[in-house]
Amino acid sequence: MKEVILLKNGELALKGLNRRTFEDILVRNALWRLADLGRFRFVPSQSTIMAEPLDEDIDLDEAVDRLTRVFGFAGLSRAAAVEKDMNTILSMTGDYLAKELLAARTFKVNAKRSDKKFPFDSPQICMDLGEVLLESYPHLQVDVRNPELTVTVEIRDKYAFIHGNQIKGAGGMPVSSSGKAALLISGGIDSPVAGWMMAKRGLSLIAVHFASPPYTSPKAEIKVHNLLKKVAAYSGRITLFVVPFTEIQEQIKDNCPEELFTLIMRRMMMKIAEIIALRENCGALITGECVGQVASQTMQSLAVTNAAVDLPVFRPLIGMDKEDVVLLSRKIDTFDISIQPYEDCCTIFTPKHPRTRPKLEYVVKAENMLDIDLLITEAVNGMKIMNIH
Numbered sequence: 001m002k003e004v005i006l007l008k009n010g011e012l013a014l015k016g017l018n019r020r021t022f023e024d025i026l027v028r029n030a031l032w033r034l035a036d037l038g039r040f041r042f043v044p045s046q047s048t049i050m051a052e053p054l055d056e057d058i059d060l061d062e063a064v065d066r067l068t069r070v071f072g073f074a075g076l077s078r079a080a081a082v083e084k085d086m087n088t089i090l091s092m093t094g095d096y097l098a099k100e101l102l103a104a105r106t107f108k109v110n111a112k113r114s115d116k117k118f119p120f121d122s123p124q125i126c127m128d129l130g131e132v133l134l135e136s137y138p139h140l141q142v143d144v145r146n147p148e149l150t151v152t153v154e155i156r157d158k159y160a161f162i163h164g165n166q167i168k169g170a171g172g173m174p175v176s177s178s179g180k181a182a183l184l185i186s187g188g189i190d191s192p193v194a195g196w197m198m199a200k201r202g203l204s205l206i207a208v209h210f211a212s213p214p215y216t217s218p219k220a221e222i223k224v225h226n227l228l229k230k231v232a233a234y235s236g237r238i239t240l241f242v243v244p245f246t247e248i249q250e251q252i253k254d255n256c257p258e259e260l261f262t263l264i265m266r267r268m269m270m271k272i273a274e275i276i277a278l279r280e281n282c283g284a285l286i287t288g289e290c291v292g293q294v295a296s297q298t299m300q301s302l303a304v305t306n307a308a309v310d311l312p313v314f315r316p317l318i319g320m321d322k323e324d325v326v327l328l329s330r331k332i333d334t335f336d337i338s339i340q341p342y343e344d345c346c347t348i349f350t351p352k353h354p355r356t357r358p359k360l361e362y363v364v365k366a367e368n369m370l371d372i373d374l375l376i377t378e379a380v381n382g383m384k385i386m387n388i389h
């Protein structure tokens with residue numbers, strides 16, 4: 001028996017004229033994600049895309065699992081594609097969905113007939129199939145309002161599809177349909193979540209990480225690598241730029257007032273990230289900042305940080321509670337990596353009494369004690385680049 005995966009488009013359906021373009025991007029992203037499992041053909045029709053395996057022995061469970069992490073699909077179902085013949089449907093459904101039917105206590109049949117030439121209408125399919133299933137699985141009861149299992153039969157142009165409950169998709173918009181942005185990633189809980197949220201809105205990502213060896217250990221860098229792998233399971237490939245930051249931090253420490261360390265460091269990060277972002281055709285920066293979390297994230301500090309760059313800075317966590325961010329980081333499986341103890345560069349030169357209401361002029365004046373252009377050029381020249389997927 002032939003099996004396929006039926007994918008329901010999410011917000012795509014709203015896109016009107018651009019729908020074809022969005023669908024093309026979505027299919028390209030999905031194909032890329034499945035490439036090493038075998039060949040697939042994607043056939044769009046209305047708000048569903050059918051993914052049809054073209055090779056024998058493709059691991060469909062793995063394919064379904066990966067597709068639940070492709071943004072742009074609202075839901076998916078693994079389905080049997082059978083001949084459009086009532087007897088075939090009646091005889092095959094009970095076997096195909098045996099596991100689900102045995103586990104459920106209540107069910108209903110849902111029939112969709114988009115091929116109006118099919119000689120049985122939807123109510124007839126529901127009635128006949130319901131009867132057959134009740135005979136084979138006498139423990140079941142019909143519940144049309146709130147069934148544990150909905151058995152769906154879709155009569156389309158080429159096949160009849162049979163499937164059980166739909167699995168929830170990742171939602172959002174296909175990655176790269178909204179352009180590209182640069183994520184500033186530390187090793188903390190927040191920035192991977194911030195990147196994931198923006199990828200969900202259709203942005204493809206590059207990532208910038210500032211490392212300060214020997215103050216920070218190579219393990220901190222591996223941690224960032226592992227975090228990005230988890231994000232890339234949703235966003236697709238991420239190019240990571242690791243920027244050497246030790247010299248800049250030492251210079252700030254030696255030349256600037258202690259109360260401004262964090263802020264000036266943050267501004268330097270933004271300036272360098274902006275240079276990389278522009279080179280890589282990104283339209284925005286992304287950070288994991290949130291109002292009120294720490295001294296460098298008061299409204300005034302954020303304003304001073306923002307003023308370091310011209311590109312828009314997306315801060316998707318800005319109004320979220322930590323608790324909700326943690327929930328998301330558990331959902332995308334970054335939490336356990338984020339809480340590993342390796343120091344990141346921010347924790348090393350933390351001032352005892354940071355400024356919480358800095359004035360921009362004062363910060364800029366202090367910053368001008370540094371040879372900013374030279375420091376930035378050296379940092380950018382020394383960076384390492386790697387691809388993560």
Ligand code: ATP
Pocket residue numbers: 183184185186187188189190191192208209210211269286287288289293294296344345346
């Ligand atoms: P996170 O959990 O993402 O580390 P945080 O709440 O600890 O965030 P900060 O340490 O103040 O906050 O950092 C704020 C933001 O600055 C981070 O979310 C990240 O976007 C960026 N950032 C901090 N440190 C680095 C770094 N070493 N490399 C790149 N970006 C960084």
Ligand code: MG
Pocket residue numbers: 186187188344346
């Ligand atoms: Mg941090």
